[in-house]
Amino acid sequence: MLPWIFIGLALFFGVFWFSGNAANILIIYVIGLTGMGVFLVLTSLTISKQSNLLKKAFETEKNYPPLLVKAILLFAGIGMLFGSIRYWQDVPFYQDQNFxxxxxxxxxxxxxxxxxxxxxxxxxxxxxxxxxxxxxxxxxxxxxxxxxxxxxxxxxxxxxxxxxxxxxxx
Known part of the structure; x- marks a missing residue:
C-alpha cells in the first residue's frame, strides 16, 4: 500500500508544478518539480518485484511489468530532480530580485x-x-x-x- 501513498504525494506536488508554471511563480514551480521527483523515486523503490497488482493489470505472471514500471518511475523521478537543480540555483537570485x-x-x-x-x-x-x-x-x-x-x-x-x-x- 505504501507505493500508492507516494504516487498520491507525487500527484499532489504535480499540481504545484503545473500551477507554478501557469502562474509564472518560480518558488511554487521548483517545489512542485522537486517534490514530484522525490516521490516518484520513492514510489519506484517501494514497488515490490513480485507486485500482484501490476501483474494482474498487465495480465501476466512474469516479473517484467513491475520492473518496467519501477524503471520508468525511477528515471522520470531522477530526471525531474536533475532538472530542478538549475531552478534551485536561481532561488537566491529570485529572492534578492537580482535579475x-x-x-x-x-x-x-x-x-x-x-x-x-x-x-x-x-x-x-x-x-x-x-x-x-x-x-x-x-x-x-x-x-x-x-x-x-x-x-x-x-x-x-x-x-x-x-x-x-x-x-x-x-
Missing amino acids: SVISGKPSSIDEYNSKGTVTELYVEIKGHTFVLDADMPQFPKYKKYEELLDKHFTILYLPNSNWIIDYKVE
Whole structure:
C-alpha cells in the first residue's frame, strides 16, 4: 500500500508544478518539480518485484511489468530532480530580485502554433533564446512575426534557468 501513498504525494506536488508554471511563480514551480521527483523515486523503490497488482493489470505472471514500471518511475523521478537543480540555483537570485537583463533587437524569432493560434514566441537575443508565452499580458501584438525583428526587447530573467520574470517590447 505504501507505493500508492507516494504516487498520491507525487500527484499532489504535480499540481504545484503545473500551477507554478501557469502562474509564472518560480518558488511554487521548483517545489512542485522537486517534490514530484522525490516521490516518484520513492514510489519506484517501494514497488515490490513480485507486485500482484501490476501483474494482474498487465495480465501476466512474469516479473517484467513491475520492473518496467519501477524503471520508468525511477528515471522520470531522477530526471525531474536533475532538472530542478538549475531552478534551485536561481532561488537566491529570485529572492534578492537580482535579475539578469538582456536588451536589444532579436536576431531570430519563431512562432509556436497550437490549434491555429500562436501560443509562444521563441526570441533569440545576443545568443540567448527565450520563450515568450502568449498568455502574458505584455505579449506583443503583430500581424506577421517578422515585423518583431525591428522591435527592441528588454527581458528580465534568472541567469541559470532563463526563467523570464518580465519583458517589454518597444
